[in-house]
Amino acid sequence: MPKVTYTDHTGESRIVEANVGDSVMETAVRSGVPGIVAECGGSLSCATCHVYVDEAGLASLPPRAEMEDEMLWGTAEDRRDNSRLSCQLRVTDGCDLRVTTPATQV
């Protein structure tokens, strides 16, 4: 089963088994991973599912679409080159994605 590793800003990690096709946001929220709020439920409206993607996984992801890119300019914690909104990241077969959540989403 694919899995996603969520590390919070204090360095604590949690590994969650994920379903192919689900988003990295859904995978976290449904299991109660702290650090991802996702107020809008994945409709790209709130920018409270901001994550920093581990460099190793970055290249495997599709690039940001314009709306995601714009939303990321307003996140609670400043964007970096590896910033993504986790509602836009789909879990793929065999993926082993590692992301870090910011100290705050709102």
Next chain:
Amino acid sequence: MADGLLIIGSSQAGVSLATSLRALGYDDPITLLGDENHRPYQRPALSKEWLQGEITNESLMFRTHDYWVEHRIDVVKNERIIRIEKRDDGSGVAHSLSGARFAFDRLALGVGARPRRLLLDGVDLPGVLYLRNADDALELKARVPDVRDVVVIGGGFIGIEAAASLNRMGRRVTLLEAATRLVPRAVGEETSAYLLDHHRAAGIDVVLEAGVRRIVPRGDRVGGVELSDGRVVAADLVLVGVGVIPNTELAESIGLVCDNGVRVDECALASDGVTVAVGDCANLPNPVPGAPQGDRVRFESVNNAIEQAKVAAYAITGRREEYARIPWFWSNQGDVKLQIAGLSTGHDRTLVRGDAERGKHSVLYYRGDRVLAADCINHPLDFMAVRNALSKGLSIPYDAAADPSVSLKSVTVDPTALVGAD
């Protein structure tokens, strides 16, 4: 404290309250009770992405079964509370229609609102639907394949979202709005005008100032909608979205003060000082910093359900945190992504920033030099800039914002820093 907290209502507000409490370390039992035969699910997509088949049932679920078990939140489905006995200390027993009893040390109401029903001839015909919960949405979705003509009554968010979805699904859609413009209560005139043009161009027949006289049958089911001018619009399906009424009956039965919702204070506490009420059913002090004293609001939004539930969770754990936030809203309507930051009430001028070529457009609402709110269409950059500025008490000067080539973030300033600057 053996019985713990009973939360009546397992939609966004109830779920947020339960999860916030566990995040705060609240250790007493929590019962999260809903009257639908579904696991707690998210409603916003029902009129949009879910209706159009873009997302699955599973992606609507708030949490996995394991989450509820692990966090000792007892999720009860399909139980409708019809009577509550409450003692002065806030504890009591709730009785359901099925005869079950739910004892509680403390009660929380997240009972939401119900669709306002049309009172016209023909509204009980098969094919006249409302859209509030999953069962409504399942019925709507099941009927769509057999439908060609749809009439949506009500040009608010639900009506427009559903109309846009059904239009995209290839149905012939007529949208009737009684007012002179779309979404008159939630957006300003410029935004209404933009939405009207957009949805008409997309193929929806929008009729403003439409008076509905009755629903016309065809055989034993719905056949059309007769307008007050006598014209009949054909319909195989009529969807009614004319607002909601907060569910206050239970609260009233236990003596809580209600007035367009259950009246609560800044900490989500009802008039007995113990019971909390959260989400669409609550009438609360306007949470916008600087709002007029005594101003009260009732929101129908996810953001409010989440944020108000947080202060309610603090109140239940004995900590007083007042609700002070900038509300925000979203509505996806076909190709339109509308995001609203703040409340425009009391504005005296507007500023329209547009990039018409790319379909991006925002309306900023000002009172004097102070920005109060923004409606942003396909313009997340402006939305985030205004929401962040309002949240931090910062200002976006009108004249600077008037230049559409500048980013609002770049012209945001701290008004307190300007005092005495010269």
